[in-house]
Amino acid sequence: MAELKVLFKDIDVPGIQTLEVYEQHGGYSALRKALGMTRQQVIDEVKASGLRGRGGAGFPAWIKWNGIPKDESQPHYVQCNADEGEPGTFKDRELMLRHPHQLIEGIIIAGYATLSKVGYIYIRGEYTEPARVMRRAIDEAYRAGYLGKNILGSGVDFDLYIHMGAGSYECGEESAMMSSIMGERGQPRLKFPHAPLPTIAGLWNCPTLINNVETLSCVPAIIRNGGAWYASMGTEKSTGTKIFSVSGHVNKPGNYEVEMGTPLMELLELAGGVKGKLKAVIPGGSSVPILPADKCDVNLDYESLQAAGTMLGSGGFMVLNDTVCIVKFMRRTAAFYAHESCGKCTPCREGTRWMVKIFDRILAGGGRMEDIDLLLDICDQIDGRSYCALGDAAAWPIRASIKHFRHEYEYFIKHGHSMVEAQAEHSVGGR
């Protein structure tokens, strides 16, 4: 099987970042079409497409769209999540850097469907170059009348703002992002049933549609070709295509758009095959459980990956060969979550730092056998008890790594050094 390009269909067209070239390739025809449809028709088309959120959770997009109140007693907002902080994920970067108008068109359509007049693209702070491209594209779209007052004479208004992040992974979490946009400390907010859904009370307590860059970038093609067309790709419950950001020990790392349900091993081949011997794959960004090589015979869609004990997540597809020491790898992962914990809730704030300290001690040769179960128990005490999903995400990878590679931990603790590195030294004749 090869790539199946929907989002990337025109990505290699020279100058597709410019409005002119984008329009030559059918750009903004979806918007014109949508403006000729009723709002509900647009939502129904998204429903028919079966599109699910690409930010990580895979929530059906149309349910959020449809959940926005159908009256205009309050302002409505579209919040496009372009924070892309998930380690191993770099698809939104490419979508913004190389195909900005596709995203803008998707956002405007979403705004039309949800009666929103204002949209925010919250761009990861480090993404200065994609932000510059987006800025240029937004300016072009304003000049061409796709943004601003009375879009294309339809009577519909829509303004789009870029809000730059400041380097916090947690601000990619949708409610923390709301706090950040509103000028508050970048910490998450109460969720349903403790507070209304963002579709009812999001930004400034007004209805807010929150979708990922990739999710929204799918929208123009869906409107142009119809939801049924989109749903004809992929599997029954995971429709369409998905971009995987393949990194690590492969010969051709990069973003690959494949049909949902593509076998994992085929994606590895597309990326030029594994460098060396495959040890494990982390298919959906650092937050999802690790998949050891012997479990990699699985298809890439929400359901299959879940059945295999991991998740599709953001599509940050990290490939590990047998030179990787799982203990050291997990120490790095734990350090990431400890560093990115916003500090609001007890389990994540204290638990993530504690785990790093345990890892550091193990790495320094001071590990105790009971540390393995202690790590597992700390994971249990964080998972499901924390305020937002960052805590859960800090626990899952470590727990899975112990489940699949416990012997590496035991070796490290017993010998005070890495099993993998010891073997490597041995195989090169023990320097």
Added chain:
Amino acid sequence: MAEQELVTIEINGIELQVPKGEMIIESAKRIGVDIPFFCYHPRLGKEQAANCRMCLVEAGTKQPDGSVRMMPKPQTSCTLPASQGLVVFTDTVAIQKARRGILEFLLINHPLDCPICDRGGECPLQNNTLFYGPGVSRFVEEKRHLPKAFPISDYVVLDRERCIHCARCTRFSQEISGDAQLEFLKRGADTMVSTFQNTEFTSRFSGNTIELCPVGALTSRVYRFRARPWDMKSQKSICTRCSNGCNIWLDYRPNRLVRVLGRENEAVNEEWTCDRGKFGHEYISSDRRLLSPLVRRDNRFVTASWVEVYQLIASRIRQAVEERGAGAVGAIGGAHLSNEEAYLLQKLMRVAVGTNNIDHRLERNQVAGGDTLLARLGVPFTQTAIADIEKAKTIFIFGADLVDEQPIVFLRARKAWFRFGAKVIIAHPEPTETELRFDEPLVLRYRAGTETTLINGLSHLILQSGRAVTDGISLEELQASLSEYTPARVAQETGVAEDALREAANLLGEGTVILCAGRVRNHPEYAVLANALVNLTLLTGNGSRGNGGLNILLPEVNSHGAADMGVLPDLLPGYVPVNDREARERIERIWKASLPAEPGLSTQGMLEAAAEGKLQVLYVIGEDIAQKYHDPELAQRALENAGFVIVQDLFLTDTAQYADVVLPAASVAEKEGTFTNTERRVQRFWKAMNPPSPDVKPDLNIFAELAVYLGKPLPVFSAEQVMEEIGQVFPAYAECCYDQMPAEGVRWMPTLTDRGK
């Protein structure tokens, strides 16, 4: 009040009905189920809560078929609203484990310095660990280290090692006090509470964060290391530092006040105190307290016995009355006395001395007590109950820096805006701190001296808009009298833009609460301004009905009580004019004495007379007039030239330096009685400690004993008995009998006057 919708929920198998939306942590209390918590606080918004995760419960919902669908994760009960069919389990094995986990997490970086921690013994972290925590910790790493005992103000010291990041203090400073002085810095395990760039914590309400902090992270520098909670006693009291009447606890060791804590009273201070109150009662246990009576001999003070001083005072008063008449004697004071004492003081002066020369006022305005308001609105000073400020549609803060002058009233005003969306207008000639505590209030920056013009201008606009209400005033007459206050002219005179005037006028209406303080009380043309304010109040429909009202807030702890008790030269207790024969005779019958019928001298009058050598005896009780009188120089001249000066106080004040006799009085902690706060609420306080020496007496005893020496005994056995007599003389106080007084106190209603509400 609208009936609240009830829902049926189940907690640990017990079915109960609770208001829809009530937090489950509260519902659990109803059936005696204890859910441990740290960050939850019913007065703080839940938006920033749910962070400690101590209150987790398992929850699910009943399905139509009777089965229960459980939520996949445990839920924080402090933010989980009650809904129909909610099923909650608070004590499952999983929850017990979760609680142990949370406490283990909270303790891994905790210094566990309980033996030297001021919170020890009353620490939620200790308590929850005792009941729900793990017996041992599995943490073997290095703990977090931060500077200990980091002072962030004169009052507060921060120990970041002990902080559990519950955000109570930061939420208080953002939501309640509004000064946003505390915020979290950094993130993750490095998160720490801080002021902006470690500058001084200058909140006027910082003491509350000490009480809110569930650990010993924020502690009091004043109380530091003074006591352990188990070896001190507590007594209920009332703060004496302003007229709001906050309820407090006095915590003391045998004869030393060690700290003040806020005490709950929903009607007054909820549970808050301002820093003046919290830290401002150190005087009680000061070692500079007077310990015995003093008499001036050869220009030095020497100690004397009470018998000696009483005899001396009595003879000097008798001599003055004989030589110059009772008008040659005068008494100043009362705003710091209890009601019972203030009552007895005026009775002493009127009955035993025979003069109406008595006044408690030190400010400039000394027109007859509460004159304009009493006549036109039926209340002496304030229409709105403090708690009702919350219900205001518009808060109009006029000429007051409320956060400074009336801190607890300010908190209610801010709550009305922050929680309930009231509109806020602030009129003041200068920028005030209060303005900073609201987001973009409508500010009217008028020129000082144009107060009346401003108010008349607003009334004029409301009349013009046709929104004016007839409430005991003739709108035509008013229209005519205000016709010249056109917006253009008012804008020109006051310096407030016409637009702003119109915007303000639009916000004024039914439900407007007007809050004024010192600037209005001391206005050179108080009566004119007060009339203008009353007009505005009436024509916005806040006269006898409505949620709004006019409030001229008072300065001292018992300013209101002193006025109620008739510590005024022209009014007897209950605002009875001394020259109203019939009413006076009623009181004469109760007192079995005849009373002087001519109004006496006001404070200003007495001081002027004394300065001219016309006052033979000047008796000053609990007021440092040499410092605090609005014209201190006049007070000093008066003290110099008065024939004989008696000063009764806790300290050898500047005023006492002029005295011939100094009488040592007991503090609020050493006696009992009642105070009447600025909203007319009569509240009890109780005796905590003995006075610092047996020769220090409550003012009540001093007045009663002096009466004996003056040959007109006023038999008094207790404050309680005086209150009963007050109730007879001034029936509005009849409900204030000690055995009937509810915990919230009694807000007396001016039924006697029958002039509105």
